[in-house]
Amino acid sequence: MSASTMPAQTTADIAHAYRQERAKRAKRSAVLKHIFLILTSLVMIYPLIWMFAASLKPDNQIFGDLGLWPSEFQWENYSEGWNALPVSFTTFFWNSTVVTVLSVVGNVISCSFAAYAFARLEFSGKTIWFALMMTTLMIPYHVVLIPQYILFLNLGWVDSYLPLIVPKFLAGEAFFIFLMIQFFRQLPRELDEAAMIDGCSPFKIYWAIIMPLSLPAMATAAIFSFIWTWEDFLGPLVYLNDMKDYTVPLALRSFISTDGVSQYGPMFAMSILSILPILLFFIIFQRLIIRGIAMSGLK
Amino acid sequence: MQKFFRRNFAGYAFLSPWLVGFFLLAIGPILASLYLSFTKYNVVRPPQWLGLDHYVYMFQYDQRFWKALQVTFQFVVISVPLKLIFALGVAMALDKGIRAIGWYRALFYLPSILGGSIAVAILWRQLFNYDGVINSILRLFGAEGPYWLADPKYSLWTLIVLAIWQFGSPMLIFLAGLRAIPQELYEAAEIDAAGPVKKFFAITVPLLAPVIFFNLVLQMIEAFKSFSGAFIISGGSGAPLDSLLFFTVYLYNEAFSFLRMGYASALAWVLLLIIALFTAIAFWTSKYWVHYENERG
Numbered sequence: 195m196s197a198s199t200m201p202a203q204t205t206a207d208i209a210h211a212y213r214q215e216r217a218k219r220a221k222r223s224a225v226l227k228h229i230f231l232i233l234t235s236l237v238m239i240y241p242l243i244w245m246f247a248a249s250l251k252p253d254n255q256i257f258g259d260l261g262l263w264p265s266e267f268q269w270e271n272y273s274e275g276w277n278a279l280p281v282s283f284t285t286f287f288w289n290s291t292v293v294t295v296l297s298v299v300g301n302v303i304s305c306s307f308a309a310y311a312f313a314r315l316e317f318s319g320k321t322i323w324f325a326l327m328m329t330t331l332m333i334p335y336h337v338v339l340i341p342q343y344i345l346f347l348n349l350g351w352v353d354s355y356l357p358l359i360v361p362k363f364l365a366g367e368a369f370f371i372f373l374m375i376q377f378f379r380q381l382p383r384e385l386d387e388a389a390m391i392d393g394c395s396p397f398k399i400y401w402a403i404i405m406p407l408s409l410p411a412m413a414t415a416a417i418f419s420f421i422w423t424w425e426d427f428l429g430p431l432v433y434l435n436d437m438k439d440y441t442v443p444l445a446l447r448s449f450i451s452t453d454g455v456s457q458y459g460p461m462f463a464m465s466i467l468s469i470l471p472i473l474l475f476f477i478i479f480q481r482l483i484i485r486g487i488a489m490s491g492l493k
Numbered sequence: 494m495q496k497f498f499r500r501n502f503a504g505y506a507f508l509s510p511w512l513v514g515f516f517l518l519a520i521g522p523i524l525a526s527l528y529l530s531f532t533k534y535n536v537v538r539p540p541q542w543l544g545l546d547h548y549v550y551m552f553q554y555d556q557r558f559w560k561a562l563q564v565t566f567q568f569v570v571i572s573v574p575l576k577l578i579f580a581l582g583v584a585m586a587l588d589k590g591i592r593a594i595g596w597y598r599a600l601f602y603l604p605s606i607l608g609g610s611i612a613v614a615i616l617w618r619q620l621f622n623y624d625g626v627i628n629s630i631l632r633l634f635g636a637e638g639p640y641w642l643a644d645p646k647y648s649l650w651t652l653i654v655l656a657i658w659q660f661g662s663p664m665l666i667f668l669a670g671l672r673a674i675p676q677e678l679y680e681a682a683e684i685d686a687a688g689p690v691k692k693f694f695a696i697t698v699p700l701l702a703p704v705i706f707f708n709l710v711l712q713m714i715e716a717f718k719s720f721s722g723a724f725i726i727s728g729g730s731g732a733p734l735d736s737l738l739f740f741t742v743y744l745y746n747e748a749f750s751f752l753r754m755g756y757a758s759a760l761a762w763v764l765l766l767i768i769a770l771f772t773a774i775a776f777w778t779s780k781y782w783v784h785y786e787n788e789r790g
């Protein structure tokens with residue numbers, strides 16, 4: 195549109211027209227964005243919904259069927275799946291719960307100890323230890339796996355949960371230490387100093403001041419710890435050989451090893467149950483999880 | 494002496510669990526695996542010194558080692574950039590206070606939370622089966638899909654798609670980075686009649702460079718380490734024709750299926766060096782393409 199066709203050429207009018215044009219363009223692009231985002235979310239979420247649908251379908255309807263509505267609802271898939279392996283899923287879920295709960299407790303306690311030392315206490319050699327701690331972020335689990343296995347084998351811990359749990363009490367997850375350090379540093383130092391003048395010991399300060407103020411950070415670490423331990427596959431794969439000790443992911447894997455028999459419905463039913471705790475955690479703690487990632491760049 | 498002790502006591506007391514873990518479960522095992530890599534060791538008999546034999550064999554004769562390297566590199570080089578491009582695209586669409594952003598964010602992040610689970614790996618095997626959902630969708634468009642899982646030409650793509658599907662966490666980090674870019678820059682560029690492409694390359698990319706770099710390093714390390722997906726989808730062996738023989742899968746099998754702990758330790762050290770090298774390259778080159786805001790004075 196050329197300037198000559200516009201009536202009344204004051205700068206205010208031009209600015210007004212410019213703003214209107216901008217608003218119109220913003221609205222158009224917002225609509226396009228929503229279309230793009232909705233389509234993308236549908237593609238993202240479709241496989242998960244498909245899995246849920248498959249868990250209710252009769253076996254002959256599962257393969258290649260794009261539909262999300264079972265021709266008949268086979269709720270038996272769930273009860274069949276629960277007892278499909280020689281050991282029932284009650285045992286697997288119990289095992290997973292024991293390992294996960296103890297791991298979460300261990301991670302939160304030991305990592306917050308280390309983080310408190312790094313963030314709030316002075317001691318010689320701190321910078322070196324800190325640098326070493328940060329390097330362990332990079333080390334792949336596969337590199338330490340074999341010597342750790344030999345160590346635990348010699349301790350007689352293989353085929354028990356100790357190799358999965360004890361390391362969590364030794365602050366092995368540098369991610370969590372880092373996350374907590376970031377959080378502790380935001381707390382005002384005056385609190386510690388005032389408490390110190392009042393004669394509080396460092397432990398008292400940790401317990402009575404730092405911890406209560408850091409509940410969001412603790413919760414974030416606990417949630418991630420829960421999710422990662424619940425999903426962990428390699429650790430249980432290496433250390434647990436007896437089916438009655440299996441955690442849920444190992445049990446699921448037995449489903450696909452024992453093929454031949456077509457048990458797709460029950461298999462998906464158990465898959466759905468296996469991710470249900472994570473899904474619930476995600477729905478309840480979504481805000482903490484998302485803030486935690488933005489804060490620390492966790493995976 | 495006493496003063497020194499008192500000053501350091503609290504710090505080391507709180508650090509002690511980590512210190513024990515660091516020596517027993519991190520640095521100790523790393524050194525132990527270096528030693529084991531020079532020996533023949535099958536757990537039952539004590540290690541026998543071999544010197545550099547494992548490394549010579551690995552680089553000169555072991556076809557599967559080279560195959561594993563090739564598969565892993567291919568996976569890293571294709572999946573990481575695609576994942577980051579996708580993450581950035583969605584983050585940009587979500588930026589600037591779009592309505593229902595919370596919903597989108599949660600939906601897009603969900604696959605990242607579930608993606609590492611065995612349940613999803615099992616699901617993926619079914620989706621990419623020849624009679625599976627992916628090929629049914631292709632058939633709707635009149636295309637005949639390949640045998641994704643059985644054909645070595647295509648099998649890696651199932652895992653690449655699985656990796657891209659989990660673009661949630663780089664997306665969240667990009668989103669935080671985009672928020673930090675001052676809006677005035679875009680407004681000023683618009684007054685200078687800069688189009689969206691110009692704005693993207695002149696403002697978004699340079700200002701976001703530190704975040705892109707951070708995501709790149711993190712995702713590369715993650716990709717080198719990935720294991721469960723390849724293990725489950727390939728049935729534990731890297732099949733078909735070793736096309737899914739990720740480095741980690743090869744290492745696991747050498748160690749725990751064949752009990753060649755010494756050789757597997759040598760593989761572990763190669764993996765460690767590769768990851769260290771890539772991280773170092775990313776850091777060194779970052780000064781040429783990453784500009785931190787506060788360095789400009």
